[in-house]
Amino acid sequence: MYTLEQLEKEAIALIEQESFLNEPSTLYDPIEYGMKQGGKRIRPLLTLIAADMFSSDVNKAKSAAIAVEILHNFTLLHDDIMDQSPLRRGKETVYKKFNSNKAILSGDTMFALAFKHLLNYENEIVKDLVEILTQSSIEVCEGQAFDMEFETRNDVKIEEYIKMIRLKTGVLLSCALRLGATTAHCTKENLSLLDEFAQNIGIAFQIQDDILDCWSDLEVFGKITGKDIVDNKKTFLYLKALEIGSERQQNILKELYSSKNFESTQKEQVVKSIYEELKIKELAQKEMQYYHNLALESLDKIKIDNERKENLRLFAEKLMKRNK
């Protein structure tokens, strides 16, 4: 088995070393640009961790790891058009640098390229791998559709929010793990436990993102905090405050979220003061911990030697302790 640190390095190197350049350059240059924006490469890392858990041959999982990272970046290309996000990791997004049409078409090509990498496997497992990638893609799209729908709805329930972030974030983490485990011929039962683990870790990860956006240290976080409030994003924090707040607090929140024209600093202050009155940060941390624990319970149930689970346990722990 490898150490987590070794696998982290491997996941990063794997994508850096892969060239996405081809003809026509108008199609492939945006792909290369999008794929080489750095990042922690969490998804290919999960694929490698899972393969390492269930077999002695991590190399075999590499094509699957590349596939899931391409799929993830394809969703970023299209999401950035839909959300009109100009920057990602401090650099121009693909659609801003090239144009929307190119970002649409290059994204489509990436979707196909993800499947292409799964064709490097033997007949016996290709169907399982394609099934995982296909179903995950569909669910990620459903998650994005719910997310867009929530922007115009004023009656979003926390339950619906959890479902949405499970689809948008948890499903792709699960996809990454299950692809890796499938290359290592993992049992159906263990696959299902990996799925539970990943979906719950994904939810915990996203709630933590909501907390970090609201309260983290600008210097450490590297992004402007309070952006979710300015953008009227219906995060866990907002929905929880609406659920447990007094009528007065609810009305203030609804009023402030009804327009993008309020002065940002003051709006942020008022919303945060309501969050503090209601101890929303503590409630969100409790919720995050709840899903984190659920994930660990599933991990415990996986039928392999305990020490083989250590990397995934460590990964989950690091993810929960992050401050950016």
Add this chain to the structure above:
Amino acid sequence: MYTLEQLEKEAIALIEQESFLNEPSTLYDPIEYGMKQGGKRIRPLLTLIAADMFSSDVNKAKSAAIAVEILHNFTLLHDDIMDQSPLRRGKETVYKKFNSNKAILSGDTMFALAFKHLLNYENEIVKDLVEILTQSSIEVCEGQAFDMEFETRNDVKIEEYIKMIRLKTGVLLSCALRLGATTAHCTKENLSLLDEFAQNIGIAFQIQDDILDCWSDLEVFGKITGKDIVDNKKTFLYLKALEIGSERQQNILKELYSSKNFESTQKEQVVKSIYEELKIKELAQKEMQYYHNLALESLDKIKIDNERKENLRLFAEKLMKRNK
């Protein structure tokens, strides 16, 4: 074996009977709308024809036929955004009726749904089917990229144009045929001949489209003719005229194609008069016939009884005789 007419009816019914509705409706309603806009269903028809050629079980090809039609319609959803086309078959395009974001996301979902339909097959052929769909999707995207690139280039060669229409049109026809033939366990050699047939028929089909857009009868064609000229589209006709025209004719064509501000009727008249001076229609028909003959040669070489090829021969003939 079935008659061509029976298979034509079957292909149309297959798509009409399939429901694409699901939750969230914001994601699936645009898919249902896009899939139910009618049309001749040429691609699923080809899948059924191929399956019928090589086996006695056309039903087995149905999932593959649905997959290729979903893939085709996914490309239409995204192409219509890129080309800003408001209408398709006389109805609002998906992005006009819903919006661009929904058309992007629903298109992405369709791409995944196409793969999902291939999972209805047994392990032994899933890899081959996925490989055909994947490689075809990549090439169709490449074709669309070349098409967009040509809009801003003034030095497009006929050879490049042929390559582009082969990728944009021929490849998907080939995909349709090869999926159907693969469900019927056709040999690699015959698959390769089907590929040649389809790619050449696709090129002939597209050149004919260029001819129809320029000279067909408005009442029969159902679309406004001369649109390619008004839109400065670098069709086979235009590129051929540039290739063989005098310096004076070349300069007029380039001048008229340098802007979208010329008065349409007069522009169309001048361009068409140059086409007539150079006998471009006849040359295009000759070229179309050349690719049609190449296609038939490949069909002849396929190693099955001659009468089993009759439907595909008839299909090619009907396609070439169409006036809309």
